[in-house]
Amino acid sequence: MVRVMVVDDHPMWRDAVERDLQAAGHEVVGVASNGREAMARFPAAAPQVVVLDLQLPDHSGVQVTSMMLEHDPAARVLILSASGEQDDVLDAVKAGATGYLVKSASSAELVSAVTRVADGDTVFTPGLAGLVLGEFRRIADGPADDPRDQLTERETEILKMVATGMSYKQIAARLVLSHRTVQNHVQNTLRKLQMNNRVQLTRWAIEHGLDDGG
Amino acid sequence: MVVTVNMVGLNVYRRDSFSHPELGLAVVSACVAWTGAAVWLYRSRARRTPALLVADLLIAVAAIAVTPWVKSEAFLATVPGFWVMGALLAWAIHWHWKGGLVAAVVLSATDLAPREVVDQGNYGNVFLVLVGGPVVGFLCESLQRMARERDAAERAAAAAEERTRLARAVHDGVLQVLAMVQRRGEAAGGEWAELGRLAGEQERGLRSLIRQQDTVATAPGGRVDLAGALEAMATAHPVRVELATPGGSVLVPERVATETVAAVRACLDNVAAHVGPDATAWVLAQAGGDSVTVSVRDDGPGITDGRLDEAEAEGRFGVASSIRGRVEELGGAATVDSGPWGTEWELTVPLA
Numbered sequence: 001m002v003r004v005m006v007v008d009d010h011p012m013w014r015d016a017v018e019r020d021l022q023a024a025g026h027e028v029v030g031v032a033s034n035g036r037e038a039m040a041r042f043p044a045a046a047p048q049v050v051v052l053d054l055q056l057p058d059h060s061g062v063q064v065t066s067m068m069l070e071h072d073p074a075a076r077v078l079i080l081s082a083s084g085e086q087d088d089v090l091d092a093v094k095a096g097a098t099g100y101l102v103k104s105a106s107s108a109e110l111v112s113a114v115t116r117v118a119d120g121d122t123v124f125t126p127g128l129a130g131l132v133l134g135e136f137r138r139i140a141d142g143p144a145d146d147p148r149d150q151l152t153e154r155e156t157e158i159l160k161m162v163a164t165g166m167s168y169k170q171i172a173a174r175l176v177l178s179h180r181t182v183q184n185h186v187q188n189t190l191r192k193l194q195m196n197n198r199v200q201l202t203r204w205a206i207e208h209g210l211d212d213g214g
Numbered sequence: 215m216v217v218t219v220n221m222v223g224l225n226v227y228r229r230d231s232f233s234h235p236e237l238g239l240a241v242v243s244a245c246v247a248w249t250g251a252a253v254w255l256y257r258s259r260a261r262r263t264p265a266l267l268v269a270d271l272l273i274a275v276a277a278i279a280v281t282p283w284v285k286s287e288a289f290l291a292t293v294p295g296f297w298v299m300g301a302l303l304a305w306a307i308h309w310h311w312k313g314g315l316v317a318a319v320v321l322s323a324t325d326l327a328p329r330e331v332v333d334q335g336n337y338g339n340v341f342l343v344l345v346g347g348p349v350v351g352f353l354c355e356s357l358q359r360m361a362r363e364r365d366a367a368e369r370a371a372a373a374a375e376e377r378t379r380l381a382r383a384v385h386d387g388v389l390q391v392l393a394m395v396q397r398r399g400e401a402a403g404g405e406w407a408e409l410g411r412l413a414g415e416q417e418r419g420l421r422s423l424i425r426q427q428d429t430v431a432t433a434p435g436g437r438v439d440l441a442g443a444l445e446a447m448a449t450a451h452p453v454r455v456e457l458a459t460p461g462g463s464v465l466v467p468e469r470v471a472t473e474t475v476a477a478v479r480a481c482l483d484n485v486a487a488h489v490g491p492d493a494t495a496w497v498l499a500q501a502g503g504d505s506v507t508v509s510v511r512d513d514g515p516g517i518t519d520g521r522l523d524e525a526e527a528e529g530r531f532g533v534a535s536s537i538r539g540r541v542e543e544l545g546g547a548a549t550v551d552s553g554p555w556g557t558e559w560e561l562t563v564p565l566a
Binding site: 107 | 396509
């Protein structure tokens with residue numbers, strides 16, 4: 001059983017997600033329809049997983065993600081999005097979300113994603129894998145003294161397979177690796193992405209003299 | 215406003231003719247009074263009627279015409295002098311080059327008619343008036359047209375932005391409902407599942423439209439967005455396609471985009487032919503500084519080793535020429551890999 005919080009501004013969706021999760025034996029400990037409500041209820045609800053719609057009326061999906069994880073680093077954020085707006089998705093993942101699902105995913109896919117995210121696993125769609133690959137490519141094409149981490153050849157190879165719709169099982173079979181190893185590689189790509197984001201933020205802060213006070 | 219500025223300027227010009235014979239004082243005073251009146255009259259758009267313009271020109275003509283009586287018969291400069299320019303410019307601004315020409319002709323004729331001798335100076339003035347009137351009118355017309363065009367462009371841009379914003383709001387709601395129908399339909403089974411599948415198709419189409427809307431159709435330098443072009447083609451293709459892009463637009467020369475999209479379409483046609491209509495294909499576009507790579511994978515049973523080479527050897531160039539040919543023509547390379555996980559084409563095209 002996983003303690004879940006559902007944040008979505010459409011009541012129809014909130015109810016459907018809640019029903020699906022409860023039917024699968026999970027506990028919905030809180031719901032919210034915008035970023036403000038979500039932040040107010042998050043500490044008391046203390047969910048293990050937050051199922052978060054990125055298109056909130058106050059446009060705060062990305063901030064909500066980083067604020068929640070700052071408050072409780074053990075929490076996991078699973079993004080559920082209808083239109084898959086690319087920049088927001090990438091930003092939310094950089095801010096610490098470990099899963100991404102489009103709303104057309106089936107109930108079974110949603111339930112399984114919540115369980116996997118709660119276990120510390122990452123849930124990627126092919127679209128997100130493409131965005132992450134693009135992000136690392138941009139770093140690779142940038143200046144050589146960039147302190148941000150690059151992907152290893154293996155990680156790039158695996159991410160490419162995720163981006164072309166292959167399951168971890170298929171990837172493991174094709175590369176003759178264990179399922180666990182594939183999982184670790186995918187997790188590493190996300191960890192590097194989030195680490196790079198922090199490096200970038202720190203560098204930005206130093207360049208703009210924000211570290212003077214501290 | 216232009217008229218006002220001109221009138222103020224003309225008051226300075228008028229001072230030059232002030233030193234001429236005392237008899238002209240009344241005429242000059244009348245001119246000053248009219249200048250003041252004209253400044254006030256021209257200020258409001260509602261008062262800027264043809265009647266005012268005609269009156270302005272008639273007064274200017276009258277001022278010139280009375281010159282022989284207030285000065286000697288053999289006068290050198292007319293009493294109003296350059297002051298008549300006000301009427302000329304007003305006509306040019308209002309009726310453009312035609313107005314400028316008419317006013318110039320009328321003023322010149324009035325100026326020349328009573329003169330006994332037309333010297334070099336008179337000729338020069340008349341010539342300038344005849345040329346200047348229409349030219350000023352023409353410039354005004356161009357300026358006004360440019361201002362109108364700029365306003366229209368600004369309005370169009372604002373309207374497009376608002377449309378995009380509204381579309382986003384509408385799309386979001388529609389996408390939510392379509393995704394919901396798809397989900398519930400699938401769970402209900404039977405006919406509802408079919409309805410759900412249709413909703414899913416529409417949802418994918420709409421999502422891809424929104425993504426295309428976010429990308430630029432044509433960037434400067436004849437470069438086009440490959441991601442948007444792939445999206446458009448994949449949406450229209452009968453095979454169900456999931457597209458992954460690096461985010462943002464992938465700008466490539468137009469020929470590279472056209473040929474690459476055509477090669478990817480050939481890959482998808484191949485999927486439809488060999489795996490069937492229920493196949494799913496994944497297309498991944500990656501862009502580096504010097505090349506783009508597009509991978510196309512299907513979830514079919516794969517092709518046996520050497521079957522492509524066989525087909526090529528037998529002269530059945532269908533797949534080979536439409537995929538390999540196009541890519542090699544661009545200086546790139548196409549490789550194919552197949553296994554129990556499906557078939558994957560990888561097309562790499564250099565960006566020279």
